[in-house]
């Protein structure tokens with residue numbers, strides 16, 4: 153199996169790729185990564201650079217063809233599954249980490265006790281959910297290891313985290329604003345964790361959470377309660393599914409054997 | 412929009428969503444939706460034939476008909492009709508705003524009376540004249556702000572009380588209408604085979620305008636369908652999605668000038684209603700538009716759901732063409748630069764609007780497609796240019 157980490161998990165949210173690799177080792181899956189891995193082309197596709205995206209796909213294709221490709225990122229997933237097929241005419245055997253984790257649990261390859269007391273909510277990445285119809289695998293994993301509570305807008309009605317389509321880079325403030333709205337949805341569930349299965353969503357939601365906290369502190373200092381961004385009622389942690397799963401495995405087994 | 416307006420807008424959207432819930436889940440509505448989807452798709456596919464048919468039928472019915480290739484031509488046609496008037500009146504219409512009629516007439520010293528309450532409030536707002544929603548243009552303004560706007564325009568202090576505001580505006584509009592001989596409206600749907608124009612309203616203002624001596628109807632060629640039955644289906648669905656009600660207060664169907672033959676069977680035009688009905692079918696880029704972009708029935712559901720629109724308001728949109736689909740439309744109505752400036756790159760491509768849209772407009776796909784040409788024409792965010800370069804040289808968007 154080839155684990156294609158994707159740009160965000162490889163360079164920004166590195167804990168996601170580390171967690172994923174740790175889980176793979178834990179269950180003894182033989183996998184490799186590409187040492188000089190490059191962008192899958194998704195960001196180019198979404199921002200109108202079609203020719204450049206094609207070039208990028210060409211550079212990648214030989215590394216991907218003929219093997220099972222595991223991805224962390226909802227963007228990579230959609231791009232490999234749909235765009236590579238449409239543009240290069242190549243059908244790739246691609247699987248998302250949430251799907252693999254679900255399979256491993258169902259096949260008893262990950263044996264883990266359910267932590268009833270941990271209340272989590274799940275944020276559907278647009279590219280995995282609405283665009284590729286994968287809603288249930290991540291939920292099954294979460295239900296297996298914790299108590300899942302749904303936000304009002306879930307599955308196909310899920311609200312975007314705000315980072316897709318190049319908005320995060322071109323309009324960072326809008327991206328954060330949108331993520332803050334999504335965090336409000338999560339807050340309402342009273343869950344202590346919001347889990348997603350895309351490094352891009354995690355990055356943005358987490359930054360929004362941090363921005364909220366800073367705001368919060370400033371507000372407390374300035375005694376200014378008028379700021380509309382002030383909403384935090386309890387602590388919320390933003391994690392990728394891989395990070396949460398590993399955390400649970402580790403906490404139960406007291407460490408990983410192959411670490 | 413400022414943060415207060417955004418907050419008011421979001422509260423209005425929430426109320427609207429609650430009001431719509433029941434009707435949108437009604438199996439009858441779902442059935443209607445399937446029918447309308449097909450009507451819109453077929454109509455857009457057959458736009459040219461419908462256009463020919465409509466022209467013929469309007470003429471047979473005694474309606475004067477013009478085809479305007481662009482906004483300038485439409486303005487000239489209207490000007491030729493209204494040039495001797497001091498005051499003309501209009502109802503709310505995206506198409507009328509599209510051609511900037513208000514500004515055009517002001518420049519020609521012709522007073523344009525806006526009869527729709529919401530549109531009037533928005534037009535009088537000194538800071539920002541753009542609507543927030545196609546059916547509820549002023550839903551981002553609270554009653555206090557609205558009272559301020561109306562007080563300012565009428566030169567008298569008004570209490571922030573909805574009924575008082577309504578009564579005052581009504582009295583003012585009725586007085587102004589008494590000086591008008593020409594009413595200008597849009598149409599929500601055009602039935603080509605019947606030569607009929609179908610209009611929806613709740614206030615009753617359009618009925619008043621159809622009773623003027625001359626009634627001018629400006630309508631995009633994308634509004635064409637085959638029959639009145641189709642038009643009514645479209646309108647019922649639009650109403651359900653836009654307001655959460657089953658049916659609007661008024662549906663006017665205009666198929667000919669007002670006439671009587673009650674004296675010796677001699678035909679006389681202009682009994683109570685318009686003596687002359689003129690329809691201007693506006694192209695203005697629609698013929699070159701991507702077909703999916705024209706399915707829209709103008710309900711505004713997409714922006715109510717849109718995460719970006721909820722965060723920034725009508726900055727994400729062009730004139731009355733709001734949200735992602737509006738931005739896409741602006742490319743065809745205007746050009747690449749306009750759609751870039753209207754927020755072509757603000758869309759997160761999340762796809763929620765397509766799910767919420769009664770005719771499943773694939774907005775994220777349209778936006779993605781339009782970005783290709785926009786980018787080629789040099790209109791793309793600087794940040795995206797850097798990322799493109801980075802990927803080319805290092806393989807990573809984050810490293811140069």
Ligand code: SF4
Nearest residue numbers: 707708710711713768
């Ligand atoms: S694109 Fe769809 S949801 Fe948006 S206004 Fe048009 S019909 Fe309504």
